[in-house]
Amino acid sequence: MPVAPPPLTRLPLNALRAFEAAARTGAFTLAAAELGVTPGAVTAHVKALEERLGAALFERQARGVRLTALGLAAVEELTGAFDALAGAEARLRALALPREVHIATLPAIAQLWLSPRLPALRAAAPEISVSITALEAPPNLKRSLHDLSLFPAESGGRLVAEDEIFPVCSPALAARLERVEDLGSVPCLSDTAWDRDWEVWLAAVGAKVAVRGPAFSLYALAVEEAVNGAGVLMGHGPLVAGHLARGVLVAPFAQRVPIGQGLRLWSARPMPKGSAAARVAEFLAYGWPT
Amino acid sequence: MPVAPPPLTRLPLNALRAFEAAARTGAFTLAAAELGVTPGAVTAHVKALEERLGAALFERQARGVRLTALGLAAVEELTGAFDALAGAEARLRALALPREVHIATLPAIAQLWLSPRLPALRAAAPEISVSITALEAPPNLKRSLHDLSLFPAESGGRLVAEDEIFPVCSPALAARLERVEDLGSVPCLSDTAWDRDWEVWLAAVGAKVAVRGPAFSLYALAVEEAVNGAGVLMGHGPLVAGHLARGVLVAPFAQRVPIGQGLRLWSARPMPKGSAAARVAEFLAYGWPT
DNA sequence: AGCTAGGGTCAGGAAAACTTAGCCATGCCT
DNA sequence: AGGCATGGCTAAGTTTTCCTGACCCTAGCT
Structure with a gap:
């Protein structure tokens, strides 16, 4: 003392x-x-x-x-x-390593949205080294060392993809679903971080069904399970688009419910025109500029 | 690598x-x-x-x-x-230790100007703890942890004392000095940091004498030597005032040469009214307010 | 009671930071 | 040219800081 x-x-x-x-x-x-x-x-x-x-x-x-x-x-x-x-x-x-771009995003977005786009990005700009950090929540912009943040949000940043939710499942399982009420008789997968998805969608389509099923802490894992026919998952448009396109998942019901937020891209600091970060942001938002 | x-x-x-x-x-x-x-x-x-x-x-x-x-x-x-x-x-x-005041100053000023004033300061404000750091040069104001800086300067801050220079020596030695030219025949003490003092003074009074004598790296030491009769020192008004008042040093020649700078007091940061630093600054600049 | 959340404490070990002492290259001064 | 001073680098060794892991403590829940 x-x-x-x-x-x-x-x-x-x-x-x-x-x-x-x-x-x-x-x-x-x-x-x-x-x-x-x-x-x-x-x-x-x-x-x-x-x-x-x-x-x-x-x-x-x-x-x-x-x-x-x-x-x-x-x-x-x-x-x-x-x-x-x-x-x-x-x-x-950034000055010392001008070819490095660090992106912070949700694990689900990293695996299901960002990862499929990386090959094209690498092909188009092989000199840029992109690293991705999966975070549960957006980092403090004033503090994080990431150049870009990609998170669902209602406003702010640049809108990269609108989010809307709708049930998805394997084609085989879809054959057993005719009406929304049939959801009560199959496992309905959910993600612990998005645990209100079912509630929201069911309310939006005016259905009164009690859905139940396993919950996952990793959305990508839930998607895998859905592909394997383990049940019906509430899909997020941008995150299941690839699986729908490949046909490994289908949407048994037509109703898609916008949830008022989209995938949005921020940069923590102003990006100099032509910098690696600016080019990557451009690519993610609009595809590679011609 | x-x-x-x-x-x-x-x-x-x-x-x-x-x-x-x-x-x-x-x-x-x-x-x-x-x-x-x-x-x-x-x-x-x-x-x-x-x-x-x-x-x-x-x-x-x-x-x-x-x-x-x-x-x-x-x-x-x-x-x-x-x-x-x-x-x-x-x-x-400052918030955690509101009664501490740190002053940065030259070693000479610390010993010859500041130190004699501290007893009165302590008596008037015993709750304030003043610490003094002797530095060879004024600290970077934006960085230093000192509250006040007291240094010779031509402008800036608050003028605390005008500086002027003139030879001083012991009364005994003064008896041997009648004309400025007599300085050539006695040791003329100088401080290594103020090595142009003699030159400046002699030029100002229009004398052409070659003065020589030992140089000291501590002005206070040179003052002590002058008191002991070791030679004539170029005195700085504020720093020898006390010795002149006590009669242990005298000024053998009347010419006092202002050197265009004075003892000036800065505060590194704005001092809240009534703070310990503000009160000490007030005391040093004007004496204790009544 | 038992559980949980959030801190506090302590021992031990890893990593960082610092110092000392000696080295090297350059340019200034005799 | 030789000597010296400047300013930085390096290696070894030591001290200090920092961190972890395991455990304790308290208050509020259930």
Whole structure:
């Protein structure tokens, strides 16, 4: 417990970053996830910082923490500074590695929408190296090192594909489905992240059927199961288009329900005209420019 | 030599800071001094960064380094970000330790001007803890953690005392000096940092005397020597005022030469009204407010 | 009670950072 | 030319930081 004031040395950068993340996210656990470390590491950083400052930044509560007045007063400026730093860092990377493009997207989109388009992209621009990171949620644009984010959203960014939902299944299974009510008698697959899909679609088509079936945490896995005839899946237009085109999945019912959001593409930072990121974005949005 | 692109992990903060300092100062040695580490540490940081980026940031030359185009393109934004970070850090400290005031100044000023004023300051505001750092040159205002900087300058900040120079010596020695020309026959002390003082004064009074004598790297030491009768020193008004008042030093010649600069006080960041830093600045500039 | 979420703590080990000491090339100064 | 100073590089070794993994603790649910 050093009571004497600490000498005039800089505060550790990593501790400041940990504090900022914790303050912004409101929880050590979330901060730890963002920084890619364990919560214990964040605890230690914040503790070290508080010890150096001789004042508490958080009030510890049984569940979770709350910023003290001091912490609150300090976060905003720190957040701005780290935002600026992340921007500078990203720009530095982009300048040093001008042929690298990093895309962040949902696992399902990565496998079912993006992946099928990559061969054409590679063929058209072999010098560009595209890497894809699957995330459960869109990254903080001011912080992420990704150049592009591709996520379902209602607005913002550039619309790449409208989303609409409708049941899909293997052709064999489709033969057993004549009316919407028949869905009650077959397994109805669902994705845990999109667990309201069935509800929404059934309501939209005015059907009152109780559907049930296994839930998957990976949409791509549910699609595979549907292909294998394991049941009927609520398809998302852009994600099952390929399977429908190849005929391995079919849509037994005509009603397609728009869900008011589409696949949208953002860039975290302005992309210089002609940069690799800008070209990839162009390709994803419109196909390769002629 | 990893040719494969590195995974999408953050660049190390400390390496970025080292690079930024090196780029801004133009030399690894200066950056090392600023960061308070050895040059080897900076070398290592920059090298690590370059390796991560797969591109050179500096061109190594026989003496010194030069930024590459990439380095040049990246510095500015990084500098801004680290400036912001330093600002946030300083504010955080100030909020956490509202009674601490850090002053940066020249060693001579610290000993001869500031130090004599501290007892009154402490008496008037005992709750404020003032710490003083002696630096050879004014710190970078956007970066330093000091609250106040007190340095000789021609403009800027708040003028605290005009500077003027004139010979001073012990009363005994003064008895042997009648005309300016007599200076040629006694040791004339000088400070290595202010080595043109004699030249300036002699030119201003229109004298053509060759003065010689020992040089000191610490002005306060030269003052002590002058008090001990070791020779005549070129006195700086604010710094010898105390000794003149006590009679341990006298000015054998009347001519005082203003040198166009004064002791000036800056604050690195805006000081909230009533803050400890603001009160100390007030005291130093005007004496304690009634 | 038992469970869960969110932190705190501690020991140990990995990685980063720093220092020291010596080396090298260049250019300035005699 | 020789000597010296400058500024950076390198290798070895050490200290410090950082992180993990395992476990404890508390409050609120069920």
